[in-house]
Amino acid sequence: MDYYELEQLKKENQMLQELLTDLPMSFTFQHKDGYTINKVDGHPLSIEASTEIECNKLNIMPEIIPFKEIEVFVAPILNLIPYHIVFLDSDGIMTFCNDQAAVDHGEAKGSMVGRHIRDLIKIPDEKIIILESLRTNQEIIDREVLDRNYYKVNTKLIHNSDGSINRVIGVFYFLKSIKEAEKQAVAGRIAAGIAHEIRNPLTTVRGYLQLLQSKVEPKVANLFSELLIPEIDRANKIITDFLAIAKPAQTNMEWMNAGYFLNDYLITFLQTQATLYNVDLQLEINPNIDNLFFMGDREELLQVFMNLMQNSIQAKNIEKLKITIQVQEEENYLQVIFADNGSGISPEVFANIFEPFFSTKDYGTGLGLSVSKKIIENHSGLLTAKSNQHGTTFYIELPIK
Structure with a gap:
C-alpha cells in the first residue's frame, strides 16, 4: 500500500469518526476483538481496549482497513440510531442503509445495499437531497425539507486522493413529531x-x-x-x-413522612367518604414505611386518592363495596396499591381511562384520572392500573429518600 492510499484511508476514517461524533445520541459498542467504542452526546468518541496488543492493533486500524470494510464495522452502531442514515457511492448506489431507514420506507432490513437511492425514497432524482451533494460536490448542513414528512438533512462527503467522490453520507432527522x-x-x-x-x-x-x-x-x-x-x-x-x-400548577412540595401521611392524614379523609357511602375500607401498611420520606404536595396527593375513591364508588356492583389500600416499600419507591371489588372496566374502555374528557358516565367530566396521573407524574412517580370483572386496582409509585 503506497503513501497516497494510506493517506486516503486515514482521511476516510477521520470523516467516519466525525460522523459518529456528530450524531445526537449516546451509545456503547463492544467489538468482537475486545475493544469498546463509547459515545456520549456532545463529546468525542472514546475508544478503549482490554490489552496493550489490542490498543496497538486499534491504533493502526485507519491505515489498514479500506472504507467498505469500515462500513461493515460501523453497521451495528448505525442500526441502533432512530434516524435515517445512508451511504452512497459516486453513482448514487447505496453501500449502506440503516435499519430505521429501510423499515420506515417499507423495505426489508438489509435489502437496500446495491440499489439506487431512488428505489428507497421513490421520488425523482432531482428532488433527492443527498444526490444534490453528488452533483454539486458540496456538503449540506441542517437543511430543513418541508414535505409531508418534514425533516432536516445533513450530508458529508468523502473524497478519493484525486478529488473525486468516494462516498456521500446522508443523515435525515425527522422533525414532524417535534x-x-x-x-x-x-x-x-x-x-x-x-x-x-x-x-x-x-x-x-x-x-x-x-x-x-x-x-x-x-x-x-x-x-x-x-x-x-x-x-x-x-x-x-x-x-x-x-x-x-x-398548564403547570403551583405545588407546595415538602418532605413528608410516609407513615404520618398515610396513617394520620390521608386515612382521615378517606374514612369519612367510606362512612358516607357505606364502604368497607381496609388499610394495610408495612411498618417499615414509618422510616421512609418522600417529596410531595399533600393536598394534590389527597386529590388523587379522593378521585380513586370516587371512581370505586361509581363502579359499585350489587355487593358491598370493599376497598383495600396496601402500602409497601418497593426498591427505591413507595408503592401504594388501591384495589376495589367493583364491576371492573371493560377492555375496550380500559385503554382510554387516563385520556382527558373520556368518561362512560353521562354526568362525568372524564378528567379525574387524567388529573391524578398528571399529579403523580409531577411527583416523579407512576400511576398504572389493571382491571377485570372482579374489580380494579391502581398502582401508585412515588420515589422515596
Whole structure:
C-alpha cells in the first residue's frame, strides 16, 4: 500500500469518526476483538481496549482497513440510531442503509445495499437531497425539507486522493413529531387561556345569583339553589380540572413522612367518604414505611386518592363495596396499591381511562384520572392500573429518600 492510499484511508476514517461524533445520541459498542467504542452526546468518541496488543492493533486500524470494510464495522452502531442514515457511492448506489431507514420506507432490513437511492425514497432524482451533494460536490448542513414528512438533512462527503467522490453520507432527522408536539403545546396554552377567561364571568354570575336568591320568590330561589348555582359550580370544576392538565400548577412540595401521611392524614379523609357511602375500607401498611420520606404536595396527593375513591364508588356492583389500600416499600419507591371489588372496566374502555374528557358516565367530566396521573407524574412517580370483572386496582409509585 503506497503513501497516497494510506493517506486516503486515514482521511476516510477521520470523516467516519466525525460522523459518529456528530450524531445526537449516546451509545456503547463492544467489538468482537475486545475493544469498546463509547459515545456520549456532545463529546468525542472514546475508544478503549482490554490489552496493550489490542490498543496497538486499534491504533493502526485507519491505515489498514479500506472504507467498505469500515462500513461493515460501523453497521451495528448505525442500526441502533432512530434516524435515517445512508451511504452512497459516486453513482448514487447505496453501500449502506440503516435499519430505521429501510423499515420506515417499507423495505426489508438489509435489502437496500446495491440499489439506487431512488428505489428507497421513490421520488425523482432531482428532488433527492443527498444526490444534490453528488452533483454539486458540496456538503449540506441542517437543511430543513418541508414535505409531508418534514425533516432536516445533513450530508458529508468523502473524497478519493484525486478529488473525486468516494462516498456521500446522508443523515435525515425527522422533525414532524417535534412540530406536532409544538402545535399541541400552543393549542394547550390557548385553551388554558380561554378556560381561565370563561371562569371569571362564571364566578361573577354565581355571585349575583346568590345575591338575588334572597330577593325572589321561593320557587325561583329553589331554581337558583338546586339547578343554576350547582351547574355553575360543575362548570367551574371542569375548568379547574382542565387547567390542572393544560398548564403547570403551583405545588407546595415538602418532605413528608410516609407513615404520618398515610396513617394520620390521608386515612382521615378517606374514612369519612367510606362512612358516607357505606364502604368497607381496609388499610394495610408495612411498618417499615414509618422510616421512609418522600417529596410531595399533600393536598394534590389527597386529590388523587379522593378521585380513586370516587371512581370505586361509581363502579359499585350489587355487593358491598370493599376497598383495600396496601402500602409497601418497593426498591427505591413507595408503592401504594388501591384495589376495589367493583364491576371492573371493560377492555375496550380500559385503554382510554387516563385520556382527558373520556368518561362512560353521562354526568362525568372524564378528567379525574387524567388529573391524578398528571399529579403523580409531577411527583416523579407512576400511576398504572389493571382491571377485570372482579374489580380494579391502581398502582401508585412515588420515589422515596
